[in-house]
Amino acid sequence: MKAEILIGSPRKNGNTAAMAKILTDELMSKKIDVNISSLYDYDIKPCTDCRSCKSGDLTCVLKDDYSLLCRRIEDADILVIGTPIYWYGPTAKTKLLIDRFRPYFTSKKLEGKKAALLLPAGDGAVDCDLTIEMFRRVFETLGIEYLGVVTSKLYNIGDAEKDSNLKSSITELGHCFIS
Numbered sequence: 062m063k064a065e066i067l068i069g070s071p072r073k074n075g076n077t078a079a080m081a082k083i084l085t086d087e088l089m090s091k092k093i094d095v096n097i098s099s100l101y102d103y104d105i106k107p108c109t110d111c112r113s114c115k116s117g118d119l120t121c122v123l124k125d126d127y128s129l130l131c132r133r134i135e136d137a138d139i140l141v142i143g144t145p146i147y148w149y150g151p152t153a154k155t156k157l158l159i160d161r162f163r164p165y166f167t168s169k170k171l172e173g174k175k176a177a178l179l180l181p182a183g184d185g186a187v188d189c190d191l192t193i194e195m196f197r198r199v200f201e202t203l204g205i206e207y208l209g210v211v212t213s214k215l216y217n218i219g220d221a222e223k224d225s226n227l228k229s230s231i232t233e234l235g236h237c238f239i240s
């Protein structure tokens with residue numbers, strides 16, 4: 062099995078990255094191949110609603126780095142989206158990625174995959190509800206099985222390392238990947 066972890070935080074050593082590291086260790090111990098992609102390393106252009114992806118080969122015509130990510134996403138069995146909460150939602154970079162999933166609505170290429178969320182937020186779970194619901198519906202629309210989420214009240218760089226419950230929550234989420 063292959064897992065693709067997509068990190069939507071601009072902070073390379075931030076809380077999302079720390080949560081992703083814990084999950085990576087957990088998945089690797091279960092012999093799951095893991096690749097981590099930091100979305101801020103990629104030029105992802107905004108969807109322009111040109112509707113080209115609705116016909117022909119059902120792919121996006123925009124030319125940018127998304128094609129690199131898209132190959133890894135299609136190749137993975139499990140997608141993990143890690144994004145800090147910015148104003149009750151995912152970061153703008155994460156939303157750019159999700160908007161580019163439009164071709165999959167028609168091609169159905171993500172059907173049968175599994176997905177999970179890692180959501181650090183300064184105020185914790187209370188600010189994650191809208192984001193969780195957004196992703197739940199995105200996954201449902203694309204035929205992706207939603208495995209679950211770990212939210213945590215984290216603000217400063219280093220907070221994840223200090224959260225004593227984080228490892229067990231992420232380990233528990235990791236169990237869902239193989240059951």
Ligand SMILES: Cc1cc2nc3c(=O)[nH]c(=O)nc-3n(C[C@H](O)[C@H](O)[C@H](O)COP(=O)(O)O)c2cc1C
Pocket residue numbers: 070071072074075076077078145146147148149150181182183184185188215216217218
């Ligand atoms: C622009 C911006 C908006 C934010 N909005 C929220 C919010 O609505 N709710 C919340 O709990 N935290 C909010 N935060 C705090 C981040 O979610 C929090 O610091 C998180 O741990 C950052 O994760 P990172 O270290 O992976 O970047 C916001 C941070 C920024 C920069």
